[in-house]
Amino acid sequence: MTILHIDSSINGNTSASREVSGSIVNQLKGALWGEEVVYRDLAANPLPHLTLEAFADTRTLDEFMAADTIVIGAPMYNFTVPSQLKAWIDRIVIAGATFRYTENGPEGLAKGKRVIIAIARGGIYSEGSPTAAFEHVETYLRGVFNMIGIEPEFVVAEGVNLSPEHRVAAIENALGETIRLAA
Template sequence: MNLLHLDSSILGPLSASRQLSASAVAALTAQAPAAKVVYRDLAASPIPHLSGAQVAAWRNTSSITEQPNASAETDDVALGSEVLEEFLAADTVVIGVAFYNFTIASNLKAWVDRIAVAGKTFRYTEDGPEGLCGDKRVILMIARGGIYSQGAPSAAMEHAETYLRGVFAFMGITSPDVIVAEGLAISPEQREASLAAAETQIAKLV
């Protein structure tokens, strides 16, 4: 198994999503000791936001016209290719999803922008778009300070899980595993109970 592990929280060791994603990877690799794990900390080493150079490279056109910027643009495109190939090579992707201002962290959005590539992870056909990554498993470990689950008063403000489900479905991954710990900022007791419930779900991952 090739496993890609991503974290997006800016809180370091205080992060609940990091705790949960690490637990998920530990549970999976305990069952598959020979698994190859590639790890990216998107907060410690952020991927630059999508650039014109990257889009030009996908379209096989040139945007590297100003010599002083040529090296930076080349490096940007090379990093984008590396990130995409990591995703394509992975059988399983575990993502620690931090929830900021009702959605995902911008560093995770920058990663998504580098893997949503026509002809690689999806394609356009006469019958509409077709995902090309249906053989991959994606596991989302989501930590939320408030309560945003279905039926909650704030459910309409949840734009992290819904966004990621939509993006991955577009790539053909229609049934990601999603484990959510929420209400973490309400009280210490709520945080402890929510994390414990999430860990129980993680223990059932196979």
């Protein structure tokens, strides 16, 4: 079993999404046996913006396809994912590889993988909140992974910038959720 662990926060070791994604990987490693973890830090080693020529390089796609479980740290930057993570997505959502067009619409070809996403948001965007319509991390990533045949799972730490107390509580709550994921 191979776990692909992706981080995309620019906040180094103060990052909430890195703390939660790391905890998810640790929980999975504790629950499983013999799995290999491949780690990609998209902030430390960014992929360039997509170009036509870049389609010829399938290393990122191959690494994704070789993984059974993918754990992603996804902070909210300006209402959506960091451009570092978008550049990674541009290399894995590929017609003919991870989805194909059919007469009935697109069909996902990456079925069977488990994708777990650790989201960190400075404000509150959960359902029913006044700013819920500005949430384009969870909704976007659900759409991306549904497109390629995967129903992603989410662990969310939100409101981390509201106050230091709120930050601690939101991260602790998310870390508690990670225990449930490995059960």
